[in-house]
Amino acid sequence: MRVALSMLRDASEVLGPLLSGGHSTVAGRLVGAFRNIGRRKIADDILASMQAAGYDVRESDPFEAPSPLPLLSKEISPSVNWLRILWESMREPVIKHFPPSPGSVKNIEGYVKQIEEIYVTDAYHSLSIEGYRVSPGLIDRVRQGSWNPDVNDSDKAHKDALAARGYWQAFQAVKQSIQKILAGECAGGVADDDHSRWYRELFAPSVEAGLCKPSDLAGYRNGSVFIRRSKHVPLSHAAVRDAMPAFFDLLRNERDAAVRVVLGHFIFVYIHPYMDGNGRIGRFLMNAMLAGGGYSWTVIPVEKRADYLSALEAASVDGDIVPFAKFIASCVNAKVQPVAGK
Incomplete structure (x- = not known):
């Protein structure tokens, strides 16, 4: 066994x-x-x-003693070597076109406060990029806890509200991950350990409301996925299971913060490990890597969605990472105005 x-x-x-x-x-x-x-x-x-998913699990070891020898896994997919080559070929262009790291964050409390203050703006843009129809008012209502699917049927049935609630829960998990990174833990290692939790939090409200099956929280996809209006075909679901550990090894071992930021986001969505939520988690991952490099939390504005997707397409299909590196750099250097409205 x-x-x-x-x-x-x-x-x-x-x-x-x-x-x-x-x-x-x-x-x-x-x-x-x-x-x-x-x-x-x-x-x-x-x-x-x-x-x-609400199950009470009691851990028990079916074996009488620890394994006497370390057990090797099966042979890895050829996609792993391709991923490593892709990463190495894109490193220098990213370094050339992305601002260098400002250095480690000194005021951790202040940094976390800034993250909290930007939440509504970040959630509005990130959810809107994915096609959800959300307003700052809805996002803030979810944050304050006045969204209640147990007593309000419209809240329970409102997929946009459920997406906003999931984003809020995932945002809190990402914030905790960033606090670990700011405290000195390896950014790539934290992302490896925590990204599955970000995913579960993102979709837990939809599972609780019955709009998604509990099995949707299973993690990496078990089928093919296609990206609308893109020529890029993500890795097969079998290759994903080899590619993701290799990806996090690359992220963990990468010495340049700029590369972790840009390729962390790009390679994640290139692999597209989940059936849904890849863009949102990719942007969470980008911001976790930004924190590790001392950069500020960065919002990708929905108004620049076309430029964002075009840059991703150039990297995914043509292997040209420069437009994406420049695009993310422009967002890092820009100050997105806080959203307002009901």
Whole structure:
């Protein structure tokens, strides 16, 4: 059984059936088994995802003793080498066209306060880029807790409100991740550990409202995904499970903050690991990397959506990262006006 478990690369390979069937007992045994063979992250992701869907999971180790030897995973996808080549080929153009790191943040409390103050503006633009019809008033109502699907049927059925609530929850999780980064933890390592939580928080309200299935919280996609009006075809779902650990290794080992910012965002959406939410999480990831480099939280304005997508397309299809590096740099250097309205 240990050998079979060692062949799995990511929790999403087993979470779908566990969540769909509500198999909390089996989940508990799998959590213990994965922890036994040294796959802590898979164990933690199974546990957190089941709990996020409302299941009570009791961890238990089905083995009598720890694994006597480290178990090797199956051979990796060729996509991993392509990803490494892509990263290396894009590093220097990014460094050339992106402002250098301002250095580590000295006033952590002040930095976090600025993040909190920009929330409504950030949520409005990020959600609007994805096509949600949200207003600053709705976003603020969600933040203040006056959005209540338990007593208000219109709130429960309103997908835009659910998206806003999910964004609020994910934003809080990202803020906690950034606080760890500002305290000195490796930005790439924190993102690796925490991005699955960002995803779960983003869609948890829709699951609770019954608009999404619990299995939608399973994590990385188990099928193909296509991007509207784009020539880019994301990696196959099988390749995703090899590509994501390789991506986070690159992010963790990258010494240049500018490269972490630009390629962190780009490569994430290039892989497109989830069925939905890739853009929002990609921008969260970008801002986590910005914090690690001492840059300010940056909003990509919905008014520049066409330029944003065009730059991503040039990088994804033509391999030209320069337009995207320049675009993100322009957003970092710009000051987006706070949104107002009801």
